[in-house]
Amino acid sequence: MSERVQVNMREAKSMLSQLAERAWRGDKVVITKGGKPYLDLLPHVDSSRARKPGRLKGRIWISADFDQPTEDRW
Template identity: 75%
Template sequence: MTERIQVNMHEAKSQLSRLAERAGHGNKVVITKAGKPYVDLLPHVDVPRARKPGRLKGNIRMSADFDKPPEDIIDGFEDSL
């Protein structure tokens, strides 16, 4: 089970090795600045993920007139000249 660890910037500077070790073992390490999440510490991934063509097939739809801009937008550009 992964654990979420949240530390402030000062603590992260002084304990970077320990935090990197924990991130490497699957824990989520969040470094905060001024009390708000600022940086996630993640382990390095050697091999990029392989792309899977067509994974969004059926999820993206375009209207038949997607390449025809509305007249008010065209007028806005032409009026600004």
């Protein structure tokens, strides 16, 4: 079962390695500032998606004169 750990910013600065290890193991680490929740410390999750060229084909439209200056700008 994961545990909720709450520390203030000053404590977090001196215990970052330990807090990171706890977050990695699944504990919910909350860093507070002024007595209120400020940050959640979360482990990195690699979520790389393969690029698929052309996946927006037909969904994006660019006007033929998009790069022409308009009279009202000048």
